[in-house]
Amino acid sequence: MSVEIPQGTKVHVRVPASSANLGPGFDTLGIALTMYDEVDVEVIPSGLEIEIHGEGAQTLPRDGSHLVVRAIRAGLTAADATAPGLKVTCYNTIPQSRGLGSSAAAAVAGVAAANGLVGNSLSSAQLVQLASGFEGHPDNASASVLGDAVVSWTDVPVDGQTLPQYNAVGIHAHESIRATAFIPSFHASTNAVRKVLPSDVTHQDARFNVSRAALLTVALQNHPEYLWEATRDRLHQPYRADVLPVPAEWVNRLRNRGYAAYLSGAGPTVMVLHTEPISPAILDSAREDGLRVEELKVAGPVEVTTVA
Numbered sequence: 001m002s003v004e005i006p007q008g009t010k011v012h013v014r015v016p017a018s019s020a021n022l023g024p025g026f027d028t029l030g031i032a033l034t035m036y037d038e039v040d041v042e043v044i045p046s047g048l049e050i051e052i053h054g055e056g057a058q059t060l061p062r063d064g065s066h067l068v069v070r071a072i073r074a075g076l077t078a079a080d081a082t083a084p085g086l087k088v089t090c091y092n093t094i095p096q097s098r099g100l101g102s103s104a105a106a107a108v109a110g111v112a113a114a115n116g117l118v119g120n121s122l123s124s125a126q127l128v129q130l131a132s133g134f135e136g137h138p139d140n141a142s143a144s145v146l147g148d149a150v151v152s153w154t155d156v157p158v159d160g161q162t163l164p165q166y167n168a169v170g171i172h173a174h175e176s177i178r179a180t181a182f183i184p185s186f187h188a189s190t191n192a193v194r195k196v197l198p199s200d201v202t203h204q205d206a207r208f209n210v211s212r213a214a215l216l217t218v219a220l221q222n223h224p225e226y227l228w229e230a231t232r233d234r235l236h237q238p239y240r241a242d243v244l245p246v247p248a249e250w251v252n253r254l255r256n257r258g259y260a261a262y263l264s265g266a267g268p269t270v271m272v273l274h275t276e277p278i279s280p281a282i283l284d285s286a287r288e289d290g291l292r293v294e295e296l297k298v299a300g301p302v303e304v305t306t307v308a
Contacts, residue, residue, distance in 0.1 A: 001080075002080050002081060002082050003080065003081045003082070003118070004081070004082050004083070004084065005043050005076075005081055005082070005083045005117050005118065006043065007043050007044060007045055007084060007085075008042070008043060009042070009043040009117055009306075010040065010041065010042045010043075010306070010307035011040075011041050011113050011116035011117055011304055011305065011306055011307060012038065012039070012040050012304070012305045012307055013038065013039045013040075013041070013109045013112050013113045013116070013302065013303070013304050013305075014036050014037075014038050014302070014303040014305075015036060015037050015038075015039070015105045015108050015109045015112065015144050015302045015303075016032040016033055016034065016035065016036055016105070016143075016144055016147065016299035016300070016301075016302070017032070017033045017034075017035040017036070017037075017094045017100045017101050017102070017105060017144075017299075018030050018031065018032050018033060018100065018101035018104060018105070018139075018140045018141075018143035018144050019031050019033060019099070019100065019101070019143075019179065019181075019264040019265065019269075019271045020099075020101065020139040020140045020143070020264070020265040021139070021233075021236070021262065021263070021264070021265060022216060022231060022262060022271075022273070023212065023216065023230070023231030023232060023233040023237070023260075023262035024208075024209040024210075024212035024213040024216060024230070024231065024232060024233045024234075024235070025139070025151075025213045025216060026209070026233075026235050026236050027137045027139055027152075027154075028139055028151060028152055028153060028213065029139060029149070029150070029151060029152075029213065029216060029217075030101075030139035030140055030142060030143035030149070030150045030152065031143055031148070031149045031150070031173065031179070031220075031273075031298060032143045032144055032146075032147045032148060032149075032150075032298065032299040032300070032301070033100070033179055033181075033296045033297070033298065033299050034296050034297045034298070034299045035093060035094055035100065035181075035294065035296060035299075036093060036094070036299075037055075037090065037091065037092045037093060037094050037102070037105050037106070037109060038090075038091040039068060039088065039089065039090050039091070039109045039110075039113055040087075040088070040089040040091075040307070041072065041086060041087070041088050041089075041113040041116075041117065042086070042087040042307075043083045043084065043085065043086065043117065044084070044085040044086065044087050045084055045085055046084050046085040047085045048063070048064060048069065048085065048086050048087075048088070049085075049086070049087040049088070050062040050063070050066055050069065050087075050088050050089075050090070051087075051088070051089040051090065052089075052090045052092065053089075053090065053091045053092065054090075054091055054092040054093055055092035055093060055094060055095060055096050055102070056090075056092050056096050056102075057092070060090075066088070067103060067106040067107055067110065067134065068088055068090060068106045068107075068109055068110040068113075069086065069088055069110065070110065070134070071106065071107045071108075071109070071110020071111045071113075071114070071130070071131065071134060072086065072088070072110040072111070072113050072114045073110075073114075074110070074111060074114070074130050074133070074134075075110060075111035075112075075113070075114025075115055075118075075122065075127075075130060076114045076117070076118070078111075078114075078122060078126060078130055079114060079115065079118040079121050079122055081114075081117070081118045083117065090106075090109075095183055095269075095292075096187070097187035097188060097189065098183055098184070098187065098188070098264075098267075098268060098269045099188065099263065099264035099265035099266055099267045099268060099269040099271075100181065100183075100264060100265070100269055101140035101141075101143070101144060101265065103134070103135065103140075104131065104132075104134075104135050104140030104141040104143075104144055105140075105144050107130075107131040107132075107134040107135065107141060108127065108131045108141055108144040108145050108302050109302070110131075111127050111130040111131050112127060112145070112302045112304050113304065115127060115304065116304040116305075116306060120304070124145055124146060124301075125167075127145045127302075128141060128142045128145050128146070128152075128166055128167070128168050129165070129166050131144070131145060132152075132154075132166035133163065133164075133166070137152075137154060137166075138152040138153070138154060138166035138167065138168050139152050140265065141166075142166070142168030144301075144302055145168075145301060145302055146168060146170040146301050147170070147298075147299055147300040147301030147302070148170050148171065148172055148173055148298060148299075148300070148301075149170070149171045149172070149173045149220050149221075149298070150168045150169065150170050150171065151168065151169055151171060151217060152166065152167060152168035152169075153167050153168075154166055154167070155167065171217060171220060171221055172221060173220050173221065173298045174220065174221060174222065174223075174224050174275075176224055176275040177220065177224055177227075177273055177274070177275060177298060178273075178274055178275065178295065178296065178297055178298075179271055179272065179273055179274075179295075179296045179297070179298070180271070180272045180274065180278055180283075180293065180294070180295050180296065181264065181269050181270070181271055181292075181293070181294040181296060182247075182250055182254075182269065182270040182271075182272075182286050182291045182292075182293060183268075183269045183291060183292040183293075183294060184246060184247065184268045184269070184290065184291055184292075185290055185292070186268060187268075188244065188266055188267045188268045189266075192243075193240055193243060193244065193266040193267060194266065196239050196240055196242065196243055197235075197236055197239050197240075198239065201234075201235055205234040205235060206235070208232075208234050209233060209234055209235045212229070212230050212231070212232050212233065213230075215229065215230040216230035216231065218230075220273075224273075224275050227260035227273050227274070227275075228255070228258060228259070228260045230260070231260045231261070231262045231273065233262065236263075237251065237262065237263050240263060240266070240267060244263070244267045244268050246268070246289075247263055247267050247268045247269070247270050248263075250270045250286065250289075250291070251263060251270050254270065254272055254282070257279075257282065259272045259274060259278065260272060260273045260274060270291075
């Protein structure tokens with residue numbers, strides 16, 4: 001029997017941004033980063049109230065189509081719970097449509113908030129499953145749920161009827177690893193950028209990426225000296241260069257100087273994983289080129305606090 005959550009129940013959620021692919025790990029590898037969206041959710045007598053501050057305040061919907069709200073409702077359904085009404089307040093700092101997992105963070109914030117409202121009855125695996133369902137792949141969502149670095153995968157049922165199963169396992173990134181994001185001022189649509197990818201790849205390119213993705217799991221955990229080699233890719237970044245020329249130029253510029261740079265998710269943000277500081281001259285040049293530079297650390301998992 002469904003349980004109705006008492007009016008006045010409140011939770012606060014803090015969810016990290018994420019970077020996916022990390023070069024060769026297309027739709028598989030991800031890492032959580034210290035840039036956060038925060039969401040307050042309160043159960044009210046009826047209706048839906050939404051406030052949005054920061055990123056997306058002028059463009060995001062304020063009705064049931066808002067991703068955080070949809071995710072809250074999915075989480076409540078999974079927990080067999082209902083709420084008479086919801087007040088949702090979003091404080092967004094993760095840039096949207098820039099390859100930093102803003103949509104995944106919204107989905108994770110929603111399902112995590114629902115879980116907090118019902119007393120945390122859902123497991124991390126269930127949160128990954130629910131949040132990834134909104135994305136269609138688990139790399140960003142699982143990083144935001146679990147924190148640190150993740151290896152994720154999708155099981156697609158052969159019957160065509162059962163929903164895909166999204167899975168992830170966390171791996172601990174070496175304490176010395178930092179991330180620097182080079183964020184353009186323009187947006188990129190994940191779906192649009194995916195359309196430039198070929199339907200088939202050569203066996204040689206597939207083998208190349210498998211080897212680098214495997215090496216990357218080692219580099220992230222114990223051997224960051226291999227990050228440059230491990231972030232090489234042949235499956236998606238070369239094809240996206242024509243539609244994302246500025247990020248592609250910066251990936252090449254940084255890699256030519258020995259930095260482990262890659263296109264974060266579908267872009268347009270360029271990410272560098274590193275253990276030594278990036279040259280101030282390079283950072284200044286990026287800013288002069290109109291890029292926002294954010295120096296980040298590896299983040300922990302989504303945090304949910306019950307508000308008294």
